[in-house]
Amino acid sequence: xxxxxxxxxxxxxxxxxxxxxxxxxxxxxxxxxxxxxxxxxxxxxxxxxxxxxxxxxxxxxxxxxxxxxxxxxxxxxxxxxxxxxxxxxxxxxxxxxxxxxxxxxxxxxxxxxxxxxxxxxxxxxxxxxxxxxxxxxxxxxxxxxxxxxxxxxxxxxxxxxxxxxxxxxxxxxxxxxxxxxxxxxxxxxxxxxxxxxxxxxxxxxxxxxxxxxxxxxxxxxxxxxxxxxxxxxxxxxxxxxxxxxxxxxxxxxxxxxxxxxxxxxxxxxxxxxxxxxxxxxxxxxxxxxxxxxxxxxxxxxxxxxxxxxxxxxxxxxxxxxxxxxxxxxxxxxxxxxxxxxxxxxxxxxxxxxxxxxxxxxxxxxxxxxxxxxxxxxxxxxxxxxxxxxxxxxxxxxxxxxxxxxxxxxxxxxxxxxxxxxx
Ligand code: GUN
Ligand code: FE
Numbered sequence: 001x002x003x004x005x006x007x008x009x010x011x012x013x014x015x016x017x018x019x020x021x022x023x024x025x026x027x028x029x030x031x032x033x034x035x036x037x038x039x040x041x042x043x044x045x046x047x048x049x050x051x052x053x054x055x056x057x058x059x060x061x062x063x064x065x066x067x068x069x070x071x072x073x074x075x076x077x078x079x080x081x082x083x084x085x086x087x088x089x090x091x092x093x094x095x096x097x098x099x100x101x102x103x104x105x106x107x108x109x110x111x112x113x114x115x116x117x118x119x120x121x122x123x124x125x126x127x128x129x130x131x132x133x134x135x136x137x138x139x140x141x142x143x144x145x146x147x148x149x150x151x152x153x154x155x156x157x158x159x160x161x162x163x164x165x166x167x168x169x170x171x172x173x174x175x176x177x178x179x180x181x182x183x184x185x186x187x188x189x190x191x192x193x194x195x196x197x198x199x200x201x202x203x204x205x206x207x208x209x210x211x212x213x214x215x216x217x218x219x220x221x222x223x224x225x226x227x228x229x230x231x232x233x234x235x236x237x238x239x240x241x242x243x244x245x246x247x248x249x250x251x252x253x254x255x256x257x258x259x260x261x262x263x264x265x266x267x268x269x270x271x272x273x274x275x276x277x278x279x280x281x282x283x284x285x286x287x288x289x290x291x292x293x294x295x296x297x298x299x300x301x302x303x304x305x306x307x308x309x310x311x312x313x314x315x316x317x318x319x320x321x322x323x324x325x326x327x328x329x330x331x332x333x334x335x336x337x338x339x340x341x342x343x344x345x346x347x348x349x350x351x352x353x354x355x356x357x358x359x360x361x362x363x364x365x366x367x368x369x370x371x372x373x374x375x376x377x378x379x380x381x382x383x384x385x386x387x388x389x390x391x392x393x394x395x396x397x398x399x400x401x402x403x404x405x406x407x408x409x410x411x412x413x414x415x416x417x418x419x420x421x422x
Contacts, residue, residue, distance in 0.1 A: 002044060003028040005415075007052030007381065008395050009036050011059050012355040013370035015301070020395045026057060031376050031418015052413070056382040056398060058354075059371060060414055061321035062121040062361025063114075065220070065260040065281035065310025068136050068149075069094045069103075069127045071110040075317040078289045082226040082315075083198075085290055090314075091159035094127040094152075098161070103132035104139070110319075111139040117320050117408060118380030120416035121365050122147040123220055123258055123281070123310075125193050128154055128162055128169070130176045137180065137188045144414075144421035147365060150193025150220060151176045153208060157199045170207040177215050187417055189217070196222040197233050197246040209251025218256045220281075221247065224269060225261035226292045244272045253278065258364070260310055261286075262300070263293040270296075273305050279364060280307045282356070284327040286315030294335040297328065298345055301352075308361035309353075322406040325353040329403075350400045376418035382410045 005026040012018045027034040027044065040046075070093060077089035097103050114122065122145055126133035133151040140149065153169045154162055164172070173192065180190045192208050194200040200208075212219055224230055224243045237246040244265075247253045255277030262280045265273065273280060282297050300307050309324050310316070316324065332347040339345035348356075359369040367375050384398050386409045393401070402410050414422040 002046040003048040004046045005050045005057055007055045007057040009057045011370035012359050015355045016352045018351040028377055033371050033373055033375050033377055035373055052381050058380055059358040060118045060120040060378040060380045061357050063119050063311050064123045064308040064361050065283055066313040067125045068110055069097045070314030072106045074314050082229055082290055091162055095161045097127040097129050097132040100131055103135045107136045107139040111143045113319055114145050115143040115422050118411045118414050119321055120378045124149045126151055128152045130172050137185050141185055144416040146187035148189050148191035150191040153194045154199040155201050155204045166201055166203040192217055192219045194221050205250035219252050220258040223259035223262050224264040242269045244269045263287055263295045281310035282307050283310040283312035284331040286312035290315050294331045309356050320406055321357045322403050325357050325403045328353045377415045379415045380411050381413040383412050
């Protein structure tokens with residue numbers, strides 16, 4: 001079946017290079033992208049034609065790092081630094097997810113809001129609870145959010161009710177993966193989710209590396225977010241070459257492993273990231289809220305590290321990837337200023353933040369850059385009607401305004417995996 005979306009088509013197939021076609025057509029065949037055309041090809045009579053004239057049609061967003069249970073504590077405890085915040089708020093909140101009824105309520109609301117905000121791909125943490133992790137998968141499937149979800153692993157330095165034994169944690173993880181396969185989620189897969197080195201023993205990390213081999217599943221965790229955390233890891237792993245090595249020596253430092261934050265990753269750690277093919281989930285809103293610092297995104301990009309964006313709910317206080325893009329730009333400007341405006345620290349342009357939130361993140365899920373031919377459509381349709389009236393804006397200026405203003409009402413339609421979901 002052929003479908004068309006007519007509107008101003010904007011995508012970023014390369015970093016910093018935004019391609020725009022005013023009043024163009026996105027042509028789909030059975031949900032897959034056939035191409036972008038200034039006029040419909042001769043003889044093409046689509047069964048469905050969506051007219052979004054005057055609106056912007058962009059690739060939908062990928063959020064490479066967020067914590068589903070923390071949606072219940074959005075915007076809370078932000079005057080505390082990481083470890084204190086985890087102990088005072090986060091672990092108490094995550095403990096509530098032993099209750100499947102509460103999990104359904106929170107995860108249902110989260111899923112609804114993700115799709116309405118145009119986020120169609122995620123790498124997401126659940127809590128330690130296997131049953132709730134399935135509820136998260138079900139709710140994401142219900143609305144059409146795709147990607148990877150993980151049952152968290154923790155066997156030390158957490159709340160008593162969240163402390164697993166290494167054997168128990170590994171057994172639950174195996175069971176989770178096997179159940180995911182039996183249930184055949186359509187667009188969601190399991191991802192191994194050791195929370196971070198402070199809350200995972202060596203035995204647990206080593207066991208997870210074996211599971212990664214056996215089941216061929218990817219891995220997500222946290223790295224070099226906060227100064228106190230980094231000191232703690234030095235104490236826990238005195239022989240490690242750096243924080244990164246606490247994962248590497250247990251077999252989790254791999255091509256496709258996602259590490260959130262990397263705010264304080266030094267040159268050696270960044271080289272290890274690059275060499276292994278580890279991905280960085282940059283979470284600027286979270287890094288500002290719990291004052292972890294400002295990650296060296298420009299440096300990482302120039303070094304060829306694969307970087308995408310994460311909301312890191314609820315270190316981050318907003319799900320909207322418009323907000324996360326805006327925060328990435330603002331944080332990079334602050335860093336640029338305080339570097340003495342050094343060239344190596346030049347701030348992110350709007351088109352670069354747009355690339356990071358769309359093509360860069362989508363690549364983690366195997367998608368081609370921008371609206372790539374043959375990919376199932378992931379798109380959001382944006383209106384700037386709710387922004388102040390203006391005249392003669394370019395399409396790029398319209399996109400810039402939407403990013404800086406972050407008005408959730410702007411998302412008017414969303415496609416995920418070739419299907420209109422909102
Ligand atoms: N490091 C370990 N756990 C967490 C978490 O839940 N949020 C953030 N921001 N950092 C973490
Ligand atoms: Fe996080």
